[in-house]
Amino acid sequence: MKATKIAYKPVGLALGALSGVIAGAAFKQTWKALGNGDAPDATDENRGWREILLASAIQGAIFAVVKATVDRAGAKTTKRLTGTWPG
Template sequence: MKASKVAYKPVGLALGAGAGFLAGALFKQVWKLAGQGDAPNAADEERKWREILVAAAIQGAIFALVKAAVERSGAVAVRRVCGTWPA
């Protein structure tokens, strides 16, 4: 196993946890900026299907974007430290 891949494992785990926290906070802010108040919960009986599904789609897009950006940044950092791409 390459040294860069071994070095990336703990970095990737820490970055993944941070990315999840960041994405959750970002989604809440985006939802509030849209004037929707609190984000809907899928089990909220008073919310309509459309609102639940739109919120889930936006949340998923934000999580995927943040995750990709954080993982890519981590890989670039490992390459700078180790000299090779963590594949």
């Protein structure tokens, strides 16, 4: 395993945690902007299937885009600093 790849592991973990925080905040803001109040929990018996599944789909899309963006930016920054792509 290359040294850059090994050195990138903790950076990747930190970026993953950061992307989770960013995506969570983005989802909450998006859900509020849609005018639906607080995001539903899957076990909330007062919310219907449609609302729960819609919230889950939006949340999943936001998490995927934020994670890909943060991961790509981290890899490009690593390449710029070390000259080697971490993947």
